Amino acid sequence: MSKQSKITIAIADDHTIMRNGLAELIKTLGAYDVVLQARNGRELLELLQTSTQVPDICILDINMPELNGYETTAQLRQLYPAIKVMALSMFDNEFSIVRMLRSGAKGFLHKGADPDELSNALQTLHTEGYFHTELMLINSLRKSNNWQTINITDRETEFLKYCCSDLSYKEIADLMKVSLHTVHGYRDALFLKLRLKSRTALAIYALRTGVVTD
Template sequence: MPVSIAIADDHHLVAEAFSNLIQKFENYDVLLLADNGRDLLNQLRYANRLPDIVLVDLNMPEMDGFETADQLRQLYPSIRVLALSMTDREEHIVRMLRNGARGYLLKGCRSAELRRALDDVMDKGFYYSDFLTKQLIRSLHTPETPGHNTSFGLNNREFDFLKMACSELTYNEIADKMCVSPRTVDGYREVVFRK
């Protein structure tokens, strides 16, 4: 059975373009298009089948992508959310990830990156591009302001991983230094991004 996709975007031309592109990917099918988050939730309420992945635009009328992601996480935890945006603002990325998004794509991405993101979200449960990683690392390197907590609740091992991930080391080299398997390092990465 193909992976099912829903798209929530108030720009009809953009939504249709993404839909047409995804329909060309082997083993993917677009179930529904929605104008905004509220429209998406209404359609899901009466759907015979839930989508595996929902592509959510950030800026939509009635219910934006932030609230939509949060509602999907609460009401339909099995649905994986992939954020779509024209903006690469760090606060938007972090907020979407905190609201349950499994990845963040710029609308200007190439079709190969969209396909890789969909595959990774299905196979690994998340998609963190080089762009996303750089934005989050830069956000973590921003000087702490008084009263602002930047620890994000990381434990010592996760913080050690994060420091090494900011270096030139590959994940395999990080695994060697931490005396763990590369799979464990993948787990640290996922936890750090979630936090």
């Protein structure tokens, strides 16, 4: 693959060793060219303003000083909508993942991912427009089923909307004026109907089907 046809990457991470190590690893994969590196979101945006090349993908650490991953993603979506954002974190926290997706990220990758997973994530994000294990499951569901035929009740729809927040199940129960047991029932019923297994998956389903607008 020629340099001109390589997928271009920008990385923003305040940990220098991590950032440099990731850049070197990406370079060894062959299909990618790391064109920008920044210590935080603010520096990334400044570099983009003066760069002659807009990268295809930005890999963003969620927890950065000055401008964190959520704020940076939101600004990138507004200023550079063609850039696909891959969120990067040491913690596979469902609230962080959903918040990044609502900010405009198109993928999530754990910092402990191996090189093959990293390569697959970048390639899938570039070609399919998204990457996350739960997103892949939901895309399979969308292709194999007509979502319009799945009977989701009004109360389950309301619960789905709350799944996209950082509210606990107990807080959701209080807002819906039902017991925690009933909320767990909504969750389990949706798991069964949609063939999903986590709250993150339910939130992504709600976002991708328009139940919740990001």
